[in-house]
Amino acid sequence: MRLVTALSMALTALALVACNHGKGNATPVGHSNDSVAQAPAPATTPDTLTLALVGDIMMGTTYPTTRFAANDGRDIFLGADSVLRAADLACGNLEGALADSGKPRKTLGAKNSFSFMMPTRLVQRLVDAGIDFVNIANNHIYDFWDDGVKSTMRTLDNAGIAYSGNPKCRGVIKQVRGMRVGLCSFGHSRGTLNLNDSALVHSIIDSLHRNADVVVVSFHGGCEGAAACHVPNKMEIAWGEKRGHLRKFAHDCIDWGADVVWGHGPHVARAMESYKGRVIAYSLGNFCTPVGMGLNGVTSYAPLLTLRLLPSGEVIDGHIHGFIQQRGVGPRRDHTGTVVREIARLTREDFPSTTLKIAPDGAISIK
Numbered sequence: 001m002r003l004v005t006a007l008s009m010a011l012t013a014l015a016l017v018a019c020n021h022g023k024g025n026a027t028p029v030g031h032s033n034d035s036v037a038q039a040p041a042p043a044t045t046p047d048t049l050t051l052a053l054v055g056d057i058m059m060g061t062t063y064p065t066t067r068f069a070a071n072d073g074r075d076i077f078l079g080a081d082s083v084l085r086a087a088d089l090a091c092g093n094l095e096g097a098l099a100d101s102g103k104p105r106k107t108l109g110a111k112n113s114f115s116f117m118m119p120t121r122l123v124q125r126l127v128d129a130g131i132d133f134v135n136i137a138n139n140h141i142y143d144f145w146d147d148g149v150k151s152t153m154r155t156l157d158n159a160g161i162a163y164s165g166n167p168k169c170r171g172v173i174k175q176v177r178g179m180r181v182g183l184c185s186f187g188h189s190r191g192t193l194n195l196n197d198s199a200l201v202h203s204i205i206d207s208l209h210r211n212a213d214v215v216v217v218s219f220h221g222g223c224e225g226a227a228a229c230h231v232p233n234k235m236e237i238a239w240g241e242k243r244g245h246l247r248k249f250a251h252d253c254i255d256w257g258a259d260v261v262w263g264h265g266p267h268v269a270r271a272m273e274s275y276k277g278r279v280i281a282y283s284l285g286n287f288c289t290p291v292g293m294g295l296n297g298v299t300s301y302a303p304l305l306t307l308r309l310l311p312s313g314e315v316i317d318g319h320i321h322g323f324i325q326q327r328g329v330g331p332r333r334d335h336t337g338t339v340v341r342e343i344a345r346l347t348r349e350d351f352p353s354t355t356l357k358i359a360p361d362g363a364i365s366i367k
Contacts, residue, residue: 027174049088050306050307050308051260052083052306053284056286058289076329077288078330079332079333080331089133089181090129090130091131091133091134091183093135093264096117098120099144099155105142105143106143115143116143120151132161132174133164136192137192138187139220141166142191142192181213182211184215185217185220186217187221205258214259214311220263221249222263224238226268226297231346250273254276255276260280262305263282264284266283269285273356274366290325290330301324303343304320319362340360340362341360
């Protein structure tokens with residue numbers, strides 16, 4: 001695992017609550033007024049920072065029946081773990097609660113009643129794969145009410161994995177190789193920081209921007225399924241929920257100080273875009289959901305995005321590592337180039353004027 005040390009900061013007691021207690025490797029951004037004292041500058045500044053970003057992770061569930069990949073899921077990240085561990089900071093979306101018991105919020109058998117309870121022992125799979133940070137602002141984190149959320153946060157704390165996305169953890173700053181990286185997350189569902197609340201989003205990003213060198217924003221939004229591959233230039237509504245005007249949201253985030261904006265939620269990969277020299281990935285789809293979710297065609301595409309950034313936050317280059325999920329197994333290397341071609345096609349069609357270019361081998365450049 002990469003060395004990520006504690007960021008020493010003077011913090012106002014009222015403004016802050018913990019987002020990661022476990023190994024002391026993160027400084028939280030507060031839940032009342034986001035006031036954060038100025039952090040001391042690192043003694044040395046690295047040349048670059050490498051991020052690894054993936055979409056939905058749901059490693060196995062005990063509700064309503066027990067469903068796991070073979071070998072208790074020990075091999076679900078096989079082939080992807082080397083890329084994740086090689087990055088300075090690896091991030092994903094935790095699609096469900098880490099809990100060993102709990103009362104379900106949704107009525108079993110009702111429409112859109114999917115619920116995911118990952119036993120807490122599976123957090124070790126994230127640790128072994130090299131995951132450093134997870135988004136918990138999604139529509140499954142609250143599947144087992146507040147008890148499930150509390151169990152998830154406690155389990156991540158104990159494992160030393162940082163997280164954000166609810167009122168108790170609005171953002172976190174990690175010091176990575178001498179660079180201060182601010183991370184925050186937004187969703188559209190109960191108990192999450194709502195991506196439609198522009199004032200809230202602005203205040204959190206502004207707080208991170210003032211106290212970090214690089215700001216990374218994660219969001220869970222958009223319509224779902226094979227018909228939702230494109231990014232519309234309007235508010236997306238699904239299951240009666242406003243799931244974001246994602247083009248506007250992403251641009252606003254960068255205007256307010258974000259350097260990378262990365263999404264998930266549609267269960268399919270979507271286009272990428274360069275905006276003001278920064279990178280937006282509108283959806284990285286399902287990454288590691290070997291059981292309990294549909295994996296057919298585009299819903300099985302599992303891109304792993306790496307980006308290399310300057311200390312200023314400007315993206316130098318990147319790479320789409322193509323994976324395709326196998327049911328009951330997890331993501332495995334796509335040797336056909338299918339995943340890269342799909343994201344490149346969607347990027348050309350949805351953002352024909354973008355300066356971000358995707359080569360056939362997955363290399364990303366910004367002209």
